Amino acid sequence: MKYLKLKMGIYIFKIGTKDLNFLNNDDAYKHIMDFSKFLRNYIDDIKIISMTFPVNTQVQQEDILKKMEMTYNKIYINFLNKRLEQ
Numbered sequence: 001m002k003y004l005k006l007k008m009g010i011y012i013f014k015i016g017t018k019d020l021n022f023l024n025n026d027d028a029y030k031h032i033m034d035f036s037k038f039l040r041n042y043i044d045d046i047k048i049i050s051m052t053f054p055v056n057t058q059v060q061q062e063d064i065l066k067k068m069e070m071t072y073n074k075i076y077i078n079f080l081n082k083r084l085e086q
Helices: 025-041 058-070 074-085
Strands: 002-005 011-014
Touching: 058 074
Parallel strands: none
Antiparallel strands: 002 011
16 A cells, blocks of 8 residues: 655555446455455554545546447446436
8 A cells, every 4th residue: 555654753545446336246345355454454543535636537428428329228328327427
């Protein structure tokens, strides 16, 4: 796990994020267990700060729209609509 130690003795850890909903069960379980292991082994107080940055998803949205135009499967279209709303 990557970290940065400040002069005041404070550690800043970079925790890689994953979208567990789109991973298979084995990969999701592995990531959950890795984070659980970190929490069990790190004994000092921690504070988790979530940071969000703007991301341009225009290319992905255009790709989803093209897929929606090319299919007639209503279930797949519903799935693509949900992906587009995210």
